[in-house]
Amino acid sequence: MSLQYLLALLAIAVGGACIATQAPINSRLSSHVGDPVTAAAISFIVGAIILCAIAVARGAVPSLGQMAAAPWWAWVGGALGAVYVWAAVWSVGTLGVVTLVAALIFGQLTAALALDAIGAFGLQVREISWTRIAAIALVAAGLVLSRL
Known part of the structure; x- marks a missing residue:
């Protein structure tokens, strides 16, 4: 593996840790401001300023x-992020x-499988394989186990 690949894995792992930490922090903010949409908006405002x-x-x-x-669809990313932040604060x-x-992660992988398969937004097409489906199934099993 190249250094660039390892750094990319490290960066996204740190990003994942930030997502896990962001949800309870924003939930606490929501309890103080009285509304999950307002808390999500404040989160985006702070992030946008930075x-x-x-x-x-x-x-x-x-x-x-x-x-x-x-292209018009390049402007939708912020709206998609807003849906995630609100859903995390609320749930x-x-x-x-x-x-x-x-x-x-289950939702991300399911969408990612479809996006890769069609080469959405200029991505390289990557075939759906049994190993990729198995990876998603294992995450689904983990999701179920997390609630037992």
Whole structure:
């Protein structure tokens, strides 16, 4: 494995730990502000401020022309993230973090299998294989076991 591959795995593992930690933190915020949608909005505002500051510091602010050239669907990512953050805030108190993350990963893998198979959004097409299906089935089994 290349160093770039190992660093990518480390980065996404850290991102996963952030997701697991984000849900209970945002849930606590929701209990203080009185609404999971408001808590999700505050989470996005804080994140947007930090990311904008980093982009400006790096000199990576795009022009209006660059932004206008993006396909319409490239703008949907924030909305998809908002659905996740709201769903996590709303459900973590009921499910607990382990079950929430297991369900999250199951949903991610199921969607990823379909996205890879059709080469969505310019991705390289990757065939559906029995090993990939088995991986999703094992996560589903883990999801069930997390509730026993």
